Amino acid sequence: MSMMQEELLGVDIGGTNIKIGKVVNGVVVQKCKIRVNRDDLEQVTLDNLYKGLKGFMTDSVKAIGIGVPAVVDIESGTVYDVQNIPSWTQIALKDLVEEKFNVPVYINNDANCFAIGEKRFGKAQEFKNCIALSLGTGMGMGIIINDKLYNGVLCGAGEIGMVPYLDGILEEYTGSFFFEREYKSSALSLYNKALEGDEKALLAFNDYGIHLAEAIKIILYMYAPEAIILGGSISNSFQFFEKSLKTGLESFAYQKQIENLKIQTSDLVDSPILGAAALCL
Structure with a gap:
């Protein structure tokens, strides 16, 4: 067996x-x-x-x-x-x-x-080197290098949310705190409003995509992965921040690298x- x-x-x-x-x-x-x-x-x-x-x-x-x-x-x-x-x-x-x-x-x-689950059962199966980015309360990251999970000391690798950014750290702009702080609303309620075409909600996700692009550029400079798989509750809103995210990546220095980069959302249940x-x- x-x-x-x-x-x-x-x-x-x-x-x-x-x-x-x-x-x-x-x-x-x-x-x-x-x-x-x-x-x-x-x-x-x-x-x-x-x-x-x-x-x-x-x-x-x-x-x-x-x-x-x-x-x-x-x-x-x-x-x-x-x-x-x-x-x-x-x-x-x-x-x-x-x-x-x-x-x-x-x-x-x-x-x-999240990363190893995607590698075994999800969209990361087809990639040798990829990053799994979990967008929820904060921003968590798992790293797959040569088909293996890279842990670092005490599983500390991939703590990209802690990188200094603007007046704080990246996670404050790429996790759910961002919506609560800047828009006095939860990511979920903004998502529901965005589905109805609400201007303020669409603007919130547009802004979010710009910040997330900065995080992804750091990931690209560090790891140059074939793919980035997005998970966590905020990834459900991908359709509303995909455009500003892609625009944000236009300033990345090595555009050749981005030509084949796949940014996808996880579809694993549980x-x-x-x-x-x-x-x-």
């Missing part, structure tokens, strides 16, 4: 929920969502995770992959300073879960999970779960 036929569990530890899914042949066949309370003690959140995993465990589950919004030591499976779970400052997550369920556990940060499961492959 090949690894793909076996059952894998993918766990996405988000800010408000932990999502767990059973993955068979690159398809999520069963899933659940567990509420995360910011103020819970470390053990309470862990017990909730165990309870969720228990509902999925069968003899045919071969491994568990976990994506976390945090600094991760892949070798030891230790997770540091998990965003939105303040009690998880340093937790040996791999050892704890392996001990509990007796299967191998693989851990990485959420942006890298991308974070699939990405976490892909860590096991």
Whole structure:
């Protein structure tokens, strides 16, 4: 039986929920969502995770992959300073879960999970060198070089959102804070208004595309990828910022490089779960 036929569990530890899914042949066949309370003690959140995993465990589950919004030591499976779970400052997550369920556990940060999920199951399959850019609350980035995920020390590679930009950092202009700060509105409500042709909403996404182009130019200078796959909630609005993004790239110094560059949006359903499961492959 090949690894793909076996059952894998993918766990996405988000800010408000932990999502767990059973993955068979690159398809999520069963899933659940567990509420995360910011103020819970470390053990309470862990017990909730165990309870969720228990509902999925069968003899045919071969491994568990976990994506976390945090600094991760892949070798030891230790997770540091998990965003939105303040009690998880340093937790040996791999050892704890392996001990509990007796299967191998693989851990990485959420942006890298998005990248590896795209590489295994999504649009990145056809590219040797590509970047996965997750546009949500902030901007996360995963890097595929020569068909492999590049992690860097403590999964720190690709933190492009932290690069200084204008009066702050890039992420403040390419994540959802941008819309809340500049337009006093969420990206989602602006998206719904843009669908109806609302001028202000269309302008907001036009501005957003200009800022995102600056981030993508940095990526191109650094990595010269064949493709950039956009994911995260804001990528659903691509049709409204694609034009200004392309215009912003016209000032890139090496236009020859851009001629064949593909900028695409992810169409993976349950991308974070699939990405976490892909860590096991």
